[in-house]
């Protein structure tokens with residue numbers, strides 16, 4: 001077994017009376033995309049800053065890329081790429097200059113940097129690379145900052161809310177690039193997000209953080225399955241109670257509730273039950289006006305675990 005790319009044990013950080021991160025245990029395998037999901041103030045950035053050696057833990061410990069963040073921060077820094085939430089890019093530099101500075105910091109030759117820039121062309125707007133950063137849109141700046149974090153081909157990358165505030169086009173480009181780097185270069189990705197959709201789309205495994213604590217962890221599908229069943233919503237024209245009785249005996253149906261002219265049918269496996277349910281309704285002469293399958297979402301998981309909906313909308 002290879003050592004995990006990121007390992008944290010009882011990682012804790014206090015600011016005065018505020019416990020920003022409260023004893024988080026984490027283990028992220030090499031080559032994994034791990035999504036740290038939680039609302040504003042949950043402790044995501046504080047956790048990232050500790051893992052990136054930018055902030056000392058109050059207690060607990062962590063290793064990243066095989067090196068201890070406290071006793072060996074230099075070794076950690078050489079192996080990681082970091083894009084923080086509040087990146088300040090020098091507006092007078094051009095995109096190319098910024099990337100060159102970053103490459104030089106890591107001891108890369110001009111040739112290496114140029115090759116690497118070509119590889120990151122999916123993130124950077126090459127038509128704007130020789131323009132000053134002050135002329136860039138928010139999305140262009142953010143993507144340039146992500147490219148700067150990746151220029152030295154790090155083993156592990158930390159991205160703190162990489163797509164917050166990005167337009168849909170930029171968001172998709174960032175997702176595609178992270179997926180590509182993960183798939184082709186085996187880069188381990190630790191990203192934080194407030195977007196359920198992003199965690200669901202991108203992460204192999206999701207950790208849900210709430211008030212400094214990791215309240216759940218798992219693959220998105222497992223997290224969803226853990227909290228419940230699929231639901232088929234059927235609208236009928238006519239006697240909904242009779243329709244409910246027709247559906248009840250169908251294999252895989254766990255419960256049927258009637259609300260007005262709508263049936264809520266809880267089933268073990270939605271994709272398997274849709275057609276038997278539809279057939280039973282048809283056989284019993286029910287007129288179906290609408291039929292929808294609803295799988296539990298990460299938002300349902302989040303609600304179950306924390307008692308609150310994650311209010312932020314992914315755009």
Ligand SMILES: Nc1ncnc2c1ncn2[C@@H]1O[C@H](COP(=O)(O)OP(=O)(O)O)[C@@H](O)[C@H]1O
Pocket residue numbers: 015018019020021038039040041042043044045046047
């Ligand atoms: N430098 C700091 N000084 C005081 N409190 C802080 C500091 N950084 C973060 N906090 C507090 O710690 C908590 C977690 O913040 P943060 O890690 O930024 O959460 P997130 O990134 O999930 O929004 C919040 O209550 C925040 O106000």
Ligand SMILES: [Mg+2]
Pocket residue numbers: 041044045046085160
């Ligand atoms: Mg944050």
